[in-house]
Amino acid sequence: MPGHVVKSLEGLLGSDRLSFGAAIREQHGRDESYHADADGIFPPQVVILPRSTAEVSEIVKICSHARIPIIPSGACTSLEGHIAALRGGVALNMREMNKILEVNQEDMDVRVQAGVTRIHLNEYLRDTGLFFPIDPGADASIGGMLSTRASGTNAVRYGTMRDNALSLEAVMADGSIISTGSRARKSSTGYDLTRLLIGSEGTLGIITEATIKLHGQPEAISAAHLQSEFLTDSVNATICIIQSGIPVARIELLDEKTCAAVKAQSKLELEAKPTLFFEFHGESWNFLQASPHQLAGEICKDFGGSRFKWAGSAEERTTLWKARHQAYYSIIAQRPGCKGMPTDACVPISRLAECIEETEGDMVACGLAGSILGHVGDGNFHCILVLDPNNQDEIHAAHQFAERLARRAIRMGGTCRNVAALFDGEHGVGYGKLKFMEEEYGPAAIEVMRSIKKALDPLGILNPGKMGS
Structure with a gap:
């Protein structure tokens, strides 16, 4: 990284806020995905933990001027290589932006910084009679869940992050700060920038705050x-x-x-x-x-x-x-010394039985060790393959199987990528499933996405090598 960029960042934050150590850089160059084991780790050149939207804005301005890539991250629990620093640069970990800023009990919403995790939020809300229902399994951060359009076990009743976000605060590629909406439950004003940023995986803007819906704690649970x-x-x-x-x-x-x-x-x-x-x-x-x-x-x-x-x-x-x-983890424990490779698909629920049956037969036919589980209430399921990392034939067969699963889901009117967090099946795109996007959307839609990326990030510095790149 150029010395003048380092000097500018140190002048803004102090030298103790920049981490250049190999261990922490490697930690931020990989997530929970299999890709880090199969393809190597892609560490950033420096790791920074910002504490405010203003700091994020100034960091982005410095990096934009020098055309330095920026990779935002949260709890690092994603599964498709979302946070891999494919072109080096700065990793922005949002975990110190973890304040719950405003709870509006009567309106049933809350404003939080992006680094707040879902478990922390629900512990904070415990005595209010409200809760945040999205549960992707891992203790993911709210910003990460929004960036990957996360879902989880409660999606049948409460929907996904897309359904539960009211507005966002985000830093754009030039360092400008925008608000995408208000606390109102509906609006027909302007483009829906909130939904544009949700699921964009840090490629269009860096989410720093969010206002999200809360729900009443149910009177009875069984x-x-x-x-x-x-x-x-x-x-x-x-x-x-x-x-x-x-x-x-x-x-x-x-x-x-x-x-x-x-x-x-x-x-x-x-x-x-x-x-x-x-x-x-x-x-x-x-x-x-x-x-x-x-x-x-x-x-x-x-x-x-x-x-x-x-x-x-x-x-x-x-x-x-x-x-x-x-x-x-229980599945992986059945084969000691091996690694888990989670795959996922989501189809219309009417095709779910057919898709699972074909997938189960495919897994048996190619001799792979693995299991099927998932959020079948919304048509989403996972195959957890358990592989010997030293067996290249097995790894090749697993990648071929995953490609067939992705194409099977698309053929049945579904998607090879849904949303993301740890082993949640809605794993997003990252760089692991980038090649399937054109098959799913078609070239014209992909070109629209690229146009949006170019318009909002003309220098290509936000999470490069991922969607829209």
Whole structure:
């Protein structure tokens, strides 16, 4: 990095705020993705932890003048190489921008800095009767979740980050600061800049603050798990439950291999069979009447459900969802010394059973060790492949499998990339799935995206080598 750039940054922040050490640079040159193991680590030249939007603005101005790349990051839990510094430059880690700035209980919204994590936010909100529902598994930062349009287990009822953002504050490629909207719940004024930046993965602007929706804590919560003989029966039961209007917040699918791995690592009493995890949110009287439970149970029986067990207490629910969130690591533990390669796809729910069935057959046919799990309530599932990093034939077969999965999802009207955070399946694009974007959108749409990128970042300094580059 040019000496005059370093001197300018030190003059702005002080020399102790710039980190040049190899260990911290390597830490910020990789995320939780498989790509770091397969393709190497891409460290930045320096790591900076800004503390305010004003600091981010000045850093960007210095870098823009010298055409130095800038790669924003949060909790570094993404899975497609989003934060890899493919062309070196400055890594901006937002974790010290972690203030909760304003809670508006009556309006049910909150304004936070980008480095606030979802667990920290919900702990802060605990006594307000409100909560933030997006749960991608990892303790991801709000800025990172917005940048990757994150989703998670609660998306069936509460939607994704796109549905829960009201406005953003962002620093653009020239260092200017913009606000993309207000706290109003709707607006027909101007272009929707909020949604333009959501999911742009730091390639159009750097999100520094966000105003996001909150939801009332449900009066009653109940969870359950169902086991069936066949994976497709579990998926079809899911579709029917959603169509029936039952107030379900989460529906998670585990195939028999995942279930065996989870059983080995948790206290859950499960057979090695396809399993659905449910969570229902609603009013107390609904649960006293038990009609949602009874209806869901009857539907599952119609599709061959053999065990439908309720987890009524908070402790039982915590055990259930802890096991689900740790499923990725439970799967990898079944093959010591190996690495996990998570893949993901999202299709219209009517094609979900077909897509999973084809994918399961493909995985068996090519001899790969792996499991299927996912957020089937919104048509999203993952294959967690467990690979020997020293077996190049296995790694090649896994990449070929992942490409077939991506194209299968596109062929069925879905997407090879949804949204992102740790093993959440909605893993975004990063550089890992960049080559599939034109297949999904077509060349004309890709050219529009490139035009937007050129207009907002003419020097190409924001997270280069990713979308729009």
